[in-house]
Amino acid sequence: MPLHNVKVSQVFQEIADLLEIEEANPFRIRAYRNAARTLSEYGQELATLVAQGLPLPKLPGIGADLGAKIVEITRTGTCPLLNRLRGEVPPTVAYLLAIPGLGPQRVRTLYHELAITSPSDLQRAAEQGLVGRLPGFGPKLEQQLLQALTKHLDLNARMARASLRPAVEGLLDYLRRVPGVRQVEVAGSYRRCRDTVGDIDILVAAAAGYDVPFSFTAYEEVDEVLAHGTTKASVRLRSGLQVDLRVVREESFGAALLYFTGSKAHNIVLRQMAQSRGLKINEYGVYRDGQHIAGESEASVYATLQLPFIAPELREARGEIDAARYGKLPILLTRQDLRGDLHVHTKASNGRNSIKEMALAAHALGLDYLAITDHSQHLHIAKGLDEDRLLTQMDEIDRLQSDGGLGVTLLKGIEVDILEDGRLDLPTSLLNQLDIVVAAVHEHFSLSPARQTTRLLHALDQRVHILAHPTGRLIGQRPPVDFDFDMVLRHARETGCALELDAQPLRLDLDDLHCREAKEAGVLISIDSDAHNSADLCNLRYGVDQARRGWLERQDVLNTRSLAELKTFLKRR
Ligand code: DGT
Ligand code: CA
Ligand code: CA
Numbered sequence: 001m002p003l004h005n006v007k008v009s010q011v012f013q014e015i016a017d018l019l020e021i022e023e024a025n026p027f028r029i030r031a032y033r034n035a036a037r038t039l040s041e042y043g044q045e046l047a048t049l050v051a052q053g054l055p056l057p058k059l060p061g062i063g064a065d066l067g068a069k070i071v072e073i074t075r076t077g078t079c080p081l082l083n084r085l086r087g088e089v090p091p092t093v094a095y096l097l098a099i100p101g102l103g104p105q106r107v108r109t110l111y112h113e114l115a116i117t118s119p120s121d122l123q124r125a126a127e128q129g130l131v132g133r134l135p136g137f138g139p140k141l142e143q144q145l146l147q148a149l150t151k152h153l154d155l156n157a158r159m160a161r162a163s164l165r166p167a168v169e170g171l172l173d174y175l176r177r178v179p180g181v182r183q184v185e186v187a188g189s190y191r192r193c194r195d196t197v198g199d200i201d202i203l204v205a206a207a208a209g210y211d212v213p214f215s216f217t218a219y220e221e222v223d224e225v226l227a228h229g230t231t232k233a234s235v236r237l238r239s240g241l242q243v244d245l246r247v248v249r250e251e252s253f254g255a256a257l258l259y260f261t262g263s264k265a266h267n268i269v270l271r272q273m274a275q276s277r278g279l280k281i282n283e284y285g286v287y288r289d290g291q292h293i294a295g296e297s298e299a300s301v302y303a304t305l306q307l308p309f310i311a312p313e314l315r316e317a318r319g320e321i322d323a324a325r326y327g328k329l330p331i332l333l334t335r336q337d338l339r340g341d342l343h344v345h346t347k348a349s350n351g352r353n354s355i356k357e358m359a360l361a362a363h364a365l366g367l368d369y370l371a372i373t374d375h376s377q378h379l380h381i382a383k384g385l386d387e388d389r390l391l392t393q394m395d396e397i398d399r400l401q402s403d404g405g406l407g408v409t410l411l412k413g414i415e416v417d418i419l420e421d422g423r424l425d426l427p428t429s430l431l432n433q434l435d436i437v438v439a440a441v442h443e444h445f446s447l448s449p450a451r452q453t454t455r456l457l458h459a460l461d462q463r464v465h466i467l468a469h470p471t472g473r474l475i476g477q478r479p480p481v482d483f484d485f486d487m488v489l490r491h492a493r494e495t496g497c498a499l500e501l502d503a504q505p506l507r508l509d510l511d512d513l514h515c516r517e518a519k520e521a522g523v524l525i526s527i528d529s530d531a532h533n534s535a536d537l538c539n540l541r542y543g544v545d546q547a548r549r550g551w552l553e554r555q556d557v558l559n560t561r562s563l564a565e566l567k568t569f570l571k572r573r
Helices: 005-021 026-041 046-051 064-076 080-088 091-098 104-114 119-127 139-155 162-176 212-217 250-261 264-276 298-304 320-325 355-364 387-403 449-460 485-495 512-521 534-549 563-571
Strands: 181-187 200-206 222-228 232-237 242-248 280-282 285-288 291-294 340-344 369-372 409-417 436-440 498-502 525-528
Touching: 005 026, 005 046, 005 064, 005 080, 005 091, 005 104, 026 064, 046 064, 091 104, 091 119, 104 119, 119 139, 162 181, 162 200, 162 212, 162 534, 181 250, 200 250, 212 222, 212 232, 212 242, 242 250, 250 264, 250 280, 250 285, 250 291, 250 298, 264 280, 264 320, 285 298, 291 298, 340 355, 340 409, 340 436, 340 525, 340 534, 355 369, 355 387, 355 534, 387 409, 449 485, 485 498, 485 512, 498 512, 498 534, 512 525, 512 534, 525 534
Parallel strands: 200 242, 340 369, 369 409, 409 436, 498 525
Antiparallel strands: 181 200, 222 232, 232 242, 280 285, 285 291
């Protein structure tokens, strides 16, 4: 199995972290970090080239030495340098670097003096006053570290689901190859596509006589085995992620999948329904008078309650069971329903790819149209476009379009900053020349709720088609902005503005409940990647996952429209 660029990038990242703890030459460390970033954003799988014996392309910052390492890592998954570094410091020590107040030197001291290898180790030692006595620490720093740790452990208690996908897919692949394994599914909040997950739950159906929990705990990414039995095990992976495994027999797989997918609230309603019909449901099946009557598939369990299959994304006891009973379940949106992407960046502002590269990538994903929406001038750090540069870009789009061969129709747009008072960052006369205007807040997040609401309402009074990432939250990093969502929603309906579900893994903004409110208020949602490079366009899938949790159907989403229908919508403003 060739390793993906992402995996190679993770190896370089780990080397950089470990070199940092060893206090290696900063230039060397930076070289590994830059190479890791280049690889994670590179569009072509290098492993495929290596497997075919082809030379690697010339990549910025990657010379002969790093190139040779890439070849070796794609073949073996590791390299001698990493093995040597891992032998010197356990890899979890690198996670300590993320804690404010700790640099490589202090992390080294903590490891060598107190054998501290994780944030929770550090918390215990600091609570006992052991850390303050170390050279270069002191009681004051110890207190600061304790505060930083509380925050750190809190923020990291739930992880962003979308960024866990490679780790989860890797583990599922591994389990599928374990002897005796017949079926493997991820359950829990991950399967329900919640934006964050507490831990990962995996269910396996296995033949009798195979010790699947044993093989699971032997997975190379496992850092610590928390519990281990004959039909279950819990481990912590090196990333800090906890994974619970359950093993059942095939005749119980559906019942167990239903049980461990949850939510708990959904399960409770099902069990009550079963009781009132003289049935008993548990993780092994459905029973009438002690007799097993269903359980092989989830559908077979729902059928005993005269219910159709309910999609995992809906299982939150938010009315889905009644909807199922009365034949009123939504026909949920799928990724194939999306015809375009209305919010992406190019290297004109803070993106990494050209307009053409973005267009070709969008075409490869099967999209019909793509709105180019770079940042506006006010956002200096993102090289936002002023009037002149935007006019130049509009010409460039016209030229590319008439050259043809893009496979998608480009729309001329902007992600214009909403200023503190709600005015937009570019003149109306210029905005009027664009096909589409996406507006967003990038600063002044902590205005009073009243001022924030007025600011957004004022923004919607202007020629704005989409309000991008409306709450501004970043999962684990920044809370949502405080404003009157219902008022903004009503105003969006009155002005004919759509609200965005930004599909970046840490944004996923609007969230599921807001999407459902928008649907009920008759406000369209636009699901956009907000891509900053061509690979990011794939994030649209996470937007769709969340939209399904918000009960969204095809007609609720702006970019399921054909180009002609979209243009009608855009021209109304
Ligand atoms: P999380 O991990 O906090 O993101 O959320 P979940 O939903 O994945 O919860 P988790 O990992 O504690 O348990 C996985 C599923 O197992 C849960 O969604 C429903 C089921 N489950 C766990 N404990 C109970 C329980 O006490 N009663 C019932 N009915 N189901 C449970
Ligand atoms: Ca879970
Ligand atoms: Ca769990």
